[in-house]
Amino acid sequence: MSDSDGKKPLGLRGGGAGRPGNVKQSFSHGRTKNVVVETKRKRVVVPKPGATKTAGTGAPAKGDPSKRPAGISDAEMERRMKALQAAKHQEVEDQKRRVEEEEKRAADRERRRAEAEAKEREEREREERTRQKAEDDARKVREAEEAKTRASAVQAEPTPPAPAASPRSAPKPSTAPRKERDDRDRNKGKGRDDARRSGKLTLNQALAGGEGGRQKSMAAMKRKQERARQKAMGGSVEREKIVRDVKLPEAITVQELSNRMAERVADVVKSLMTNGIMATQNQTIDADTAELIIEEFGHNVVRVSDSDVEDVITVEEDNEKDLLPRPPVITVMGHVDHGKTSLLDAIRNAKVTAGEAGGITQHIGAYQVDQDGTKLTFLDTPGHAAFTSMRARGAQVTDIVVLVVAADDAVMPQTIEAINHAQAAKVPMIVAINKVDKPDANPDKVRTDLLQHEVIVEKMSGEVQDVEVSAISGQGLDELLESIALQSEILELKANPDRSASGAVIEAQLDVGRGPVATVLVQNGTLRQGDIFVVGEQFGKVRALINDQGDRVKEAGPSVPVEVLGLNGTPEAGDVLNVVETEAQAREIATYREKAAKDKRAAAGAATTLEQLMAKAKDDENLTEMPILVKADVQGSAEAIVQAMEKIGNEEVRVRVLHSGVGAITESDIGLAEASGAPVFGFNVRANAPARNAANQKGVEIRYYSVIYDLVDDVKQAASGLLSAEIRENFIGYAEIKEVFKVTGVGKVAGCLVTEGVARRSAGVRLLRDNVVIHEGTLKTLKRFKDEVAEVQSGQECGMAFEAYDDIRPADVIEIFEREEVERKLD
Template identity: 75%
Template sequence: MSDTDGKKPLGLRGGPGSVKQSFSHGRTKSVVVETKRKRVVVPKAGSAKPSASGAGKAHYGDPSKRPAGISDAEMERRMKALAAAKSAEVQDAKNRAEEEKAREEERERRRREIEEKAREEAEREAALKAKEEEEARAKKEAEDAKKREVQAKKPAAVAAPKVDDDPAAAQVALQKQMDRGGRPVTPAPRAREREETDRNNRNKVADNRRSGKLTVNQALTGGEGNRHRSMASMKRKQERMRQKAMGNEQREKVVRDVRVPEAIVVSELANRMAERVADVVKALMNMGMMVTQNQSIDADTAELIVEEFGHRILRVSDADVEDVIQQVEEKPEDLKPRPPVVTIMGHVDHGKTSLLDAIRHANVTSGEAGGITQHIGAYQVTTDSGAVLSFLDTPGHAAFTSMRARGAQVTDIVILVVAADDSVMPQTIEAIAHAKAAGVPMIVAINKCDKPDADPNRVRTALLQHEVVVEAMSGDVQDVEVSAKTGKGLDQLLEAIALQAEILELKANPDRAAEGAVIEAQLDVGRGPVATVLVQKGTLKRGDIFVVGEQWGKVRALVNDKGERVDEAGPSVPVEVLGLNGTPEAGDVLNVVDTEAQAREIAEYREHAAKNKRAAAGAATTLDQLLAKAKADETVSELPILVKADVQGSAEAIVQAMEKIGNDEVRVRVLHYGVGAITESDIGLAEASGAPVIGFNVRANAPARNSANQKGVEIRYYSVIYDLVDDVKAAASGLLSAEIRENFIGYAQIKEVFKVSGVGKVAGCLVTEGVARRSAGVRLLRDDVVMHEGTLKTLKRFKDEVKEVQSGQECGMAFENYEDIRPNDVIEIFEREEVQRNLE
C-alpha cells in the first residue's frame, strides 16, 4: 500500500517535496508535503468606490496603484500620515541644522574667547617684561651718570701717587706738575682721558676681585644686572605658573555690574560675572537646582547667584531695546501749524473716491477694478485759497474693516459720505462707529444730490438713529449737500474742512526725529518693499535710519502722491518710503533711530516677541483642551487656500473675509498669505497641502506657472474682492454634507399576522393613507411609539410582488430582520431625499 494511501498528494510551490518522518522502534515514513499558496483577492471591475476627495485624488480608487484590500478612507488616511511624516522629517532636519549651527557658533565664540584671553595674557607679560627692562636700564643709566658726576668732581691731583707709595716717585711727580713759578700745571685733555681710562681699568679689576661678595646695597638695588636668580626664587616662579595653569591663581576680586534679563542661560551668566561655569553650576546645585550650563534660569535665581559671588546685579528687560526710540517732549514754542488729515469714509458705491477725484481734479475711479475702491489711498491737495489738505481714501466694501479702522486712527477729521438716493447702509454705520471710537470730529457729505430720486432729508433723519445730529436739525455735526458729478457744494465742503481744522488748531514739531504710521505696504517688483507712510511728527529725510514694526531700513527715496521724488516729508505729508528690508504690516508705527545696529536689534526683538505671542495663542494650555480641539477638528472639513495680494491691506482684508466663511462643519483655512507675485515656493506649499493658489491683482511668474502645470496646482486670479469671496464660499459649500429630508408618503395598519415558511412573519395590512412603496423606509408604531425603523423585505398584493400599493387596498408586508409585529400596529411609510446645502 502506498504511503499516501491512495490520496492525491498536495501540490508544493515549485513542485512536490517529501519529508522523512521517524517513529519509535526504528520505523520511518516518507510523506509528500505541500506549501499552501497565499490567496490573492482581486476586486471585481467597478467595485472600487470613488474617492470623496475629488478629481485630484482619483488614483486612490485604482487597484493597480495601491495594495489590495485597502479602502479609500484608509488610503487617504495613509497618504495624510505620509505627508505629515515628511513635513515632520523636514522640520526635524531643519531643527538639527539650526542646533548644529548654534553649537558651531558657540564653539567658535569659545575659541575666540580663549584666543583673546591668551593674547591679552601674552601682551600683559610682554608689557611687564618691557617695563622691567626699562626700569633696569634707567637705573643703570642713573648709576653710570652718578659715577661720572663723582669722577668729574674729583681734583686733578687724584692722579698723584698715594701716600703709601714711593715718596721719591711722589716728589718727582709733584715737581713735574709744578711750573717754574711753583704753580700746579693742568694736564692736557688727552692726558686726562688716558689717566681716566687707566683709573677705570684699575677700578674694574678691583670690582672683579670683589664680584663674589654681596652687599646690602646690591641686594636692595638688584646688583649690577649680571647676577642670577636664586633657586628659591625660581621655584616660587614655577609654582605661580603652575597655579595659574590650573586656574587656581589667587588674584584680587573684581566686583562687576552684571546685567541680567528676565531669563538667562547659566553659561552666559558665568561669562558676565567672569566666573567659572563649574562654580556657578555648583552654587546652583547647593541651592537645590540641578541644572546644566545650557539651561536657563529666571531673573530671581540669577540675582541670588550674582549676590553670592559678590557682584552687583542690574536687572533689565528685553523690551529695554526700545528705549533708544526718542520720546521727545513737545514744547509749545517748538510747535508749528500743520495741514489737517482728512479721511473719507462711507458705504461702498456712495461716491467717496469720485468726490475726492472732483476735489483733486483727478480720475482714480477709472483705474479701480469693478468700479469700487479696494486700496487705501493717501493724497495731498492744495485748494484755491492756498490751504493744504491731506486726504485718506478708504474702501467701502465690508471686507475692508481694518482699513477703515486704520484711517480713523490716524485722521484729524472724518468726512462721512452718504448717498442721497441710498440713505444709511451697514458700512456707513461702521464708519460712524470708527469715528466715534477714534474721538475725531465728523462732517457729513450728502452726495449724489443731482439725482432725481435724491432725498437729503431722509439721510439726515436716518442719521438720528445713530446719534449723529447734523446742523440742519439743530445739531453740532456739519452737513454739506454735494455732487461729485456736477461739482455742487465742493467749495462749501472745503470751507467746512478749513473751519473744523481752524477750531482744532493742529500743530506739530517738524524739527525732531520723524514718527509716522504705515497706511499701506506692498512688494514692488522693481523697487522692492514699499510702504506708504503718513508722517505725524518730525520730518522724515533721505538717509534716515528707521524701524517700523518687525522691519527696519534706511530711507533710500521718498515719493509723494504725484510720483515725484522729494528729499524730506514733514508732518501730515503722505509719502512712499523705499529702502525697507521687508514688507511691514499696515498700521505699524515708523520711528527714526540713530544707528543701524539699534534698528536691527529692535526689529529682531519685535519679531521674536510676535513669534512667541503667536505660538502662545495657538497652543492649547491643557491636555484636555488639546484633546477637545483634536476631537472637534475631526468632524470639521477644511478648505485650504494660499493667498497672494498686491498690497498688505488687501491681503489682510482677504484673510479676515476667509475667516468669516464657514460653520461648525466646514471652514476655510489660509495656509499662507503675503504680498508680491506668486513664486515657486508658493506652488510647493500649495502642492503639499492640496490647496489652490489665489492671486489678488498679482500674477504668477514663469517658473511658478511651469511648476503649477507640472504639479497640477490650481491658480486663480481675481481683481474684485467680492468675486473672490463668492467663489471661495461656493467651494466651501461643496464640502458640506447633504441634508437628508424625509417625505411622508403613507400609513398602513396591520390587521393580522401570518407565519409563512421560508419568509417568517408577514403582516396583513390595509393602506389607510397615501401609498406604500417597497423602496421606501418604514417605521413600526405601537401606541404611537416607534418600535422599529428599517426597510421592507417584501410587499405583496395577493401572491404577486408589487412596487407600490395605493390607499384603501390590502397588502402583505414583511420587515427586514425584524418579526416582532402584532395586530393593530401602524406602519409609517416615508422616503428620504438629499438636499445640497450652501453657506449663508
C-alpha cells in the same frame, strides 16, 4: 619605466626637406607597422643687419621685398618694427620704475630702522634713569639705616678704639654697590644671551634691526614703571577693584557676562565649575545663576527685561516754541458706491476710480492737495464691508473725517460704521452729501437719518458741518474745502519737524522691483533718506522716499504721506514707524517684537490643559474645515480677506486660512497648498512661472480675483458644498395588517390593506404597534395576489414581508415613507 621602454625610437630615412620617409614601428608579439612620415623644415626669418640698425635709430625699415618673409607687406613690416620698438621702450621704463621703487623701499627701511633704533635708545635711557633713581633712593635709605645703627652702637659701646673700628666698617658701604653692579652685569649678559637665542628671525626684526618693528605701548611702559617704583619702595600694592553695575537680562552667554563684568572668561568659567555648572564661554546661563556669579565677583546686579530694548524709543515732550503749524489729515469715509473716491478725484483732478477693479476702492490711498497755498492731506478708505480694519486705521491717524453720504441712498450700514469709528477716535466730522445733481436726490432725508446716530448737522441746529456736493459737476467742492480749512484752523494743528520721525503705516505691499514698500504718514518729526527705523516686527534704512505724485523726495515732514523703500520685510498695516540711532538697536527691537508675537500666537493656539484639548477635539469631530491660501497685492487687502473668511461658516463647516501674505504666488505656496489639499486665491496678484508649472504638475487649483465680492461669494459656495445634505422624510402611505401568514422559505408575511396613500417596494417602512415605533427597515417582498409588484394603491390588499424581522401581529400599522436629500447653503 623608461621613456623608450625597450623599443626602437622613431627615425627618418633621408634628410631632404619635404621628403617622405618610412618609419617602422615594432609592437609586442612580433607585430610591426610601417608608417609614412613627411617632414617639413621650418623657415626662420632673420632680419638683416641693416634693418636692425635702422630700427635702432627709430626709422622703420621697409626692407627689400625679395629678402622679406613671404606674405608680409610694407605696412605690416612697419607695424611690427614699431611694436618691437615700443616693447623695448616699455622694458626700459619698467626697469627704471623698478629701480626707483627699490631705492624708495630701501630708504623706507632705513628710516624705519633709524626710528626704531632712536626709540630703543630713548627707552634704554629712560629705563636707566628710572633704575638709577631707584638705586639712589635705596642707597639713601640703606645709608640712613646704617647711620642709625652705627649711632645706636656707639651709644651702647662707647669704649672701643676708633682706629680698630675704621678698617672693619669702611669696606661695608662699598661692597653692596659692587655686588649689585656684578648682578646687573650678569643679568645684562643673560638678557643678551636670551635675545641671541630667542628663536627665528622675523620680518620686523630684519627690517628694524634686532628688536623688531613692534614697540611697547605707552600704557605698558607706564605699568612697567609703576611696578619698578613699587618694587623699589618695598613691595607691590594691590590695585583697587572696580565695582561695576552689570545689566542682567533673562538669559546671557558666559562670554557676554564676562565682558559686562570686565573679567577674564577663564575666571568666570572656573567660578561656574566651582558652583557645579559645567559651561563653556558660548553657552547660555539663566539670570539666577549669572546673578550668583556677579555677586561672587563683587559687582552689582541690575536686572533688566527683554522689553527694555524698546526704551530707546522715547516719547519726547516737545517744547511749545519748537511746534510749527502742519497740514491737516482728512480721511474720506462712507458706504460703498457713495462717491468717496470720485469726490477726491474731483478735488485732485485725477482719475483714481478708473484704476480700481470693479469701480470700488480696495486700497487706502494717501494724497496731498495744494489748496490756495495750504497743504491738505487726504486719506481715501474703502467702503466695502470687508475693509473694516482699513476704515478703523484711517480714523485713528486722521484729524478730520469727511463722511460722504449719497443723497439718493441715505444712511447705509458702512455709513453707520464710519460714524462709529469717527466717534470712537474723537475726531471732528464734516458731512458731504454727494450726488445732489441726481433727480431722485433727497438731502433732507440724509440729515434726518443722521439724527438717529447722534450726528446733528448745522441745518438741524447742530454743530456738525454739512455741505451739498456733486463729484460729477463739481458743485459745492469749494464750500467743502472751505469747511475743511475752517475746521483745521479751529484745531490749531502743530508738530515739531526738528526731531526724530514717527508715523503710521497706512498700507504695505511687496513690489517685484522695489521689494517691501510701506505707505507711511509722518505724524511728527521729519523722515529723511538714510534714517534707520523700526516699524512693527520689521526694520530698515530709508533707501528712497516717494511722494503721492511718484517723485523722489529727500525728506518728508509732519502730515506728509510717502512711500518708504528699504525695509527688510513687509510690515503690518497700522504699525508705528520710529526712527532710532543705530541699526543694531533697530534689529534688536524688531527681533524682540517678532519673538513676542510668535510666543503670543503659540500661547493662543495651545490648549492649557489635557481636558481642554480633549474637549476641543470632541467639538471639532463633526466640524469640516475648508483650507485655503490667500495672496494679495497689499497688506490691507490680505487682512480684509482673512477677516471675511473667518465670518464664513457655521457649527458644521468653517474656512481656515492656512497662510496669507503679500506678493506673487510662489512655488512654496504651491507646496503648502498641495500638502494640505487647499486651493490658492490670488487677489490682484499672479503666480510666477515656476509656481504655475508646479501647480500643473501637482494638481493645485489657482484662482485669480480682482473684486473682493467675487472672492467671498466663491468661497461661500465652495464651503456650502462641504455641508452635509439635509434628509427629509415624505410619508407616502399607511397600511394595516389584517392577518399574518407563515410561508415556507420566506417567513412571516403580513396580509395588509393599504388605508392611505401608496405602498412602494423601494420605500422605507416602520412598524407601529399602539402608535409606538417597533421596527424600522425595508420591505423584503411586496405582492398582490401571487405577483411581485412595485407599488400598491390605496384601498387594495397586498402581502408584505420585512427584511430580517418577523415579530408582526394583526392590527399593527405599517408606515411607508421616502427619504429626500435637500442641499443646504451657508447664509
